[in-house]
Amino acid sequence: MQDTFKHKGMRKRLIEKLREDERIKNPAIFEAFDKVPRHFFLDLVFMEQAYSNMAFQIGAGQTISHPITVAFQTQLLELKRGDKVLEIGTGSGFQTCILCQMGAKVFSIERQKELLTKSKQIIGFLNFNPRLIFGDGYKGLPNFAPFDKIIVTCGAPFIPQALLDQLKIGGIMVIPIGEGEEQLMKRVVKVSETEYVTDEFGTFKFVPMLERTEK
Ligand code: SAH
Numbered sequence: 001m002q003d004t005f006k007h008k009g010m011r012k013r014l015i016e017k018l019r020e021d022e023r024i025k026n027p028a029i030f031e032a033f034d035k036v037p038r039h040f041f042l043d044l045v046f047m048e049q050a051y052s053n054m055a056f057q058i059g060a061g062q063t064i065s066h067p068i069t070v071a072f073q074t075q076l077l078e079l080k081r082g083d084k085v086l087e088i089g090t091g092s093g094f095q096t097c098i099l100c101q102m103g104a105k106v107f108s109i110e111r112q113k114e115l116l117t118k119s120k121q122i123i124g125f126l127n128f129n130p131r132l133i134f135g136d137g138y139k140g141l142p143n144f145a146p147f148d149k150i151i152v153t154c155g156a157p158f159i160p161q162a163l164l165d166q167l168k169i170g171g172i173m174v175i176p177i178g179e180g181e182e183q184l185m186k187r188v189v190k191v192s193e194t195e196y197v198t199d200e201f202g203t204f205k206f207v208p209m210l211e212r213t214e215k
Pocket of ligand 1: 095109135154211212
């Protein structure tokens with residue numbers, strides 16, 4: 001796969017779109033979108049969506065709304081260089097690479113073996129170096145906890161307790177909640193071992209967060 005001038009131009013236009021969205025403020029996000037060649041992941045994005053329903057596939061408008069969702073979740077994370085980040089749902093690996101490009105130390109879990117195998121190849125080809133783990137995101141990664149930030153990129157029916165436990169005090173989790181067609185984007189800040197402050201940021205469409213792994 002190649003990164004041509006045409007692709008670079010398409011990326012610039014995408015970034016212009018992101019800049020028009022006043023919710024996206026962190027300049028490092030625009031820079032990351034410029035550096036990570038999104039078209040390398042596109043096949044996988046389509047593949048990944050094959051198991052979601054048709055309405056989602058068409059309604060989501062893969063080429064436009066998907067990157068804005070990635071940018072918005074990244075904005076909500078308030079990412080700093082060196083942050084230790086847990087991502088649930090590696091999928092194509094695009095979000096993973098955006099986080100790496102922004103200087104995060106990334107751990108990403110995917111429950112579908114086939115997707116993880118493919119994203120591993122692309123991520124490696126692009127010279128990013130996250131820890132990619134085949135597993136069930138509901139359990140998180142207790143062995144590598146605590147995390148500064150946790151980003152869930154699939155629609156969860158509830159906030160998994162294991163993930164709350166694995167968040168540092170002062171840490172932020174961004175998670176879309178809801179079992180229907182749409183999920184409500186929530187940001188949870190862990191203010192003490194037992195207290196959390198939660199804010200809501202509108203609805204988005206994600207594939208569901210499913211239990212257990214799949215070969
Ligand atoms: N961040 C991804 C989004 C992919 S869609 C990207 O940028 O492409 C969400 C992904 O979450 C899918 O690949 C799906 O298989 C995965 N997923 C769903 N439930 C999961 C779980 N319990 N643990 C880990 N991954 C899960």
